[in-house]
Amino acid sequence: AQRVTQPEKLLSVFKGAPVELKCNYSYSGSPELFWYVQYSRQRLQLLLRHISRESIKGFTADLNKGETSFHLKKPFAQEEDSAMYYCALANAGGTSYGKLTFGQGTILTVHP
């Protein structure tokens, strides 16, 4: 069964500090991984997907298959980065393809 773990429920940093949100996964095949962000009571927005290897709002994430991790990083946090962040894994094969499994989420607070 696929599983996504975000070990930190809460993460606080000061503005300008580096930030890393951890995500570990378990999946038997080749994973398709995403980071979503949810600002206060709004819809989830796609932040990153590992296939595109893009950088959005200064965030990057590298898939490490050896450590089964997909940590989200930003070198200099901004106050507007305060939000809930979800790591998610899509089932890419079999009869249940396309199912998106979410981690429990990490609430990031950036203090001025």
Added chain:
Amino acid sequence: NAGVTQTPKFQVLKTGQSMTLQCAQDMNHNSMYWYRQDPGMGLRLIYYSASEGTTDKGEVPNGYNVSRLNKREFSLRLESAAPSQTSVYFCASRVRAQFGPGYTFGSGTRLTVV
């Protein structure tokens, strides 16, 4: 371009009442999904439809039914609401089930069952 539209945005039900949550997308996406969001539990998949004409159970399907009415619309029905179904419900869609662009989410429906 409205993306994914969910109605209603808020709803209060009494235990035992029924209701249908509506979801529509105008992006010609093939796959659609229903999730519930609960504190400390992230988002959990209730049902999904990989393509028009198919539906499958997700992680927490009990107490729910779905209908993929056409390619655009995917509704979620609670036949007999229970307080445990108090949650925020999100509908999502994707152009195809595998390796497409990311999923697009609706703005959510806040449901309270008293």
